[in-house]
Amino acid sequence: MFFPLERLINLHEGYRQTFKVAGRNLLLMVVDNQPLLLEDSCPHQGAPLRTATLMGTVLRCQRHGMEFQLPSGRASQPSCPSLKMFGLVYDGASIGVDV
Ligand code: FES
Known part of the structure; x- marks a missing residue:
């Protein structure tokens, strides 16, 4: 089922917004002109x-300084798992996620 998150017209470089979808906290960002959806954790x-x-x-967590490459989500430190990334779905004038 398509769950719309944002209208395409509102996306711009530096956009950052959180959403709660199906019990998950998600973070929608635009990085290097590319919309990315990841778990806000x-x-x-x-x-x-x-x-x-x-x-x-490079996204740097403020708590302990771990760094993650975008858009892959890969951690710079080999001991740290990657970010949990979600596929985005385009539907007309909106962007969202399949849940
Ligand atoms: S919780 Fe993000 S670097 Fe430790």
Whole structure:
């Protein structure tokens, strides 16, 4: 089932917004002109990523400084799991997720 998150017209570089979908906290971001959807929870110890620092395409969690490459979500430190990324679905003038 398609769950709309945002109208395409509202997406712009630097966009960042959280959504609660099917019990999950999701973070929609636009990085390098690409919309990305990820779990709003750091795979290291669960800090919210909505306040993470973005340097180019590297997302840095504020709690302990783990860094993740976007759009892959791969952690820079091999001991840390990758970000949980979700596929985005385009539907007319909206972007969303299949749940
Ligand atoms: S919780 Fe994100 S780096 Fe530790």
